[in-house]
Amino acid sequence: MVSAQPIISIKDVTKEFGENVRAVDNVSFDILEGEFFALLGPSGCGKTTLLRMLAGFEIPTEGQIIIDGLPMEGVNPNRRPVNMVFQSYAVFPHMNVERNVGYGLRVTGVPEAEIKTRAQEALALVKLQDFGKRMPSQLSGGQRQRVALARALVKRPKVLLLDEPLSALDAKLREAMQLELVRLQKTVGITFVIVTHDQDEALSMANRIAVMEKGKVKQIAAPADLYEFPNCRFVADFIGKMNLFQGKVAGVAGNQIQIDLKGITRVTVPYSGAAAGDIAVAVRPEKVQLGRSEPAANRIRLRGRVSEVAYFGNESHIYLENATGVPVSVNLTNAARTTTPNVAIGDELWMSWDPADTLVLTE
Numbered sequence: 001m002v003s004a005q006p007i008i009s010i011k012d013v014t015k016e017f018g019e020n021v022r023a024v025d026n027v028s029f030d031i032l033e034g035e036f037f038a039l040l041g042p043s044g045c046g047k048t049t050l051l052r053m054l055a056g057f058e059i060p061t062e063g064q065i066i067i068d069g070l071p072m073e074g075v076n077p078n079r080r081p082v083n084m085v086f087q088s089y090a091v092f093p094h095m096n097v098e099r100n101v102g103y104g105l106r107v108t109g110v111p112e113a114e115i116k117t118r119a120q121e122a123l124a125l126v127k128l129q130d131f132g133k134r135m136p137s138q139l140s141g142g143q144r145q146r147v148a149l150a151r152a153l154v155k156r157p158k159v160l161l162l163d164e165p166l167s168a169l170d171a172k173l174r175e176a177m178q179l180e181l182v183r184l185q186k187t188v189g190i191t192f193v194i195v196t197h198d199q200d201e202a203l204s205m206a207n208r209i210a211v212m213e214k215g216k217v218k219q220i221a222a223p224a225d226l227y228e229f230p231n232c233r234f235v236a237d238f239i240g241k242m243n244l245f246q247g248k249v250a251g252v253a254g255n256q257i258q259i260d261l262k263g264i265t266r267v268t269v270p271y272s273g274a275a276a277g278d279i280a281v282a283v284r285p286e287k288v289q290l291g292r293s294e295p296a297a298n299r300i301r302l303r304g305r306v307s308e309v310a311y312f313g314n315e316s317h318i319y320l321e322n323a324t325g326v327p328v329s330v331n332l333t334n335a336a337r338t339t340t341p342n343v344a345i346g347d348e349l350w351m352s353w354d355p356a357d358t359l360v361l362t363e
């Protein structure tokens with residue numbers, strides 16, 4: 001259950017490395033108790049540095065981190081109510097699974113009998129209760145990852161920090177482990193904070209996602225809100241596929257905005273708020289319809305020639321260009337038991353979409 005209480009508060013946090021690298025740039029937000037929270041962004045955006053600051057492996061240059069009500073300044077990693085699972089799922093190769101899982105308790109002097117019980121509990125959580133006597137070399141990649149998870153969970157942290165935990169696994173196993181992690185998080189009920197550059201991973205697992213670019217948080221929202229209502233070009237482009245058109249505001253009236261799209265045409269779309277000058281318009285490929293006959297006048301319409309057709313089983317991605325070379329991609333759901341969509345390279349087609357499906361992006 002996600003509560004309304006923050007378990008982590010990040011306040012005006014900046015991290016600089018040397019004079020020139022600002023890895024995290026004045027970031028503030030809360031992570032709620034019981035949340036599955038994802039830090040998502042391209043390589044180098046600062047997500048790992050932020051996670052490492054939560055763990056205590058990096059110290060903020062400026063700002064404050066509060067975890068479970070306590071300021072973390074001067075608090076060593078092993079004294080924080082968090083535990084981290086690393087990308088490489090570091091397990092000790094010379095210890096069997098049970099000893100690996102119990103290690104963190106053993107070094108803090110927990111009695112052997114309690115270690116055994118808690119290690120068994122943690123192994124049951126990751127469905128490895130029968131693997132305690134195996135050595136890591138006798139496990140698959142996915143099983144080793146579960147050992148790493150059990151090892152972090154055995155200490156009963158308030159927050160589990162996961163740094164790209166699935167990136168070493170192949171695609172099928174990764175998807176299975178995504179579901180496993182969601183199940184696990186629900187079972188243990190603690191907060192998970194995961195770092196990933198894989199948007200599908202973040203969208204499918206997290207309650208909320210912070211999208212980062214160049215050290216800054218661009219947007220924090222639930223997966224569906226990020227996908228449907230991105231607040232800027234970067235998020236629109238980074239999450240899923242998007243057709244982005246550059247334009248200039250021609251006028252704002254009532255709840256509508258008129259925009260001259262470069263190389264296309266003037267469009268009128270729903271919009272409330274002020275806007276002027278350069279602006280972008282976006283539409284998802286699955287919202288664009290293709291047709292041979294002229295679409296209804298109340299839709300946004302343009303003509304284009306098919307330049308590429310890519311078949312993906314359940315859907316096909318069609319790439320078109322209009323007469324001035326503006327590219328548009330369209331996703332078509334393939335009907336059952338047909339092998340190709342009824343579209344060929346070189347076809348001249350109408351593209352159209354509902355003005356209400358248009359996103360207006362001022363940033």
Ligand code: ATP
Nearest residue numbers: 017021023041042043044045046047048049050197
């Ligand atoms: P990736 O997905 O590639 O791991 P990331 O989003 O996690 O990327 P960070 O690892 O947080 O990004 O790095 C953010 C920036 O800070 C990068 O420009 C990186 O080169 C720089 N950086 C990270 N750690 C250090 C360090 N110890 N010393 C100097 N620069 C660093």
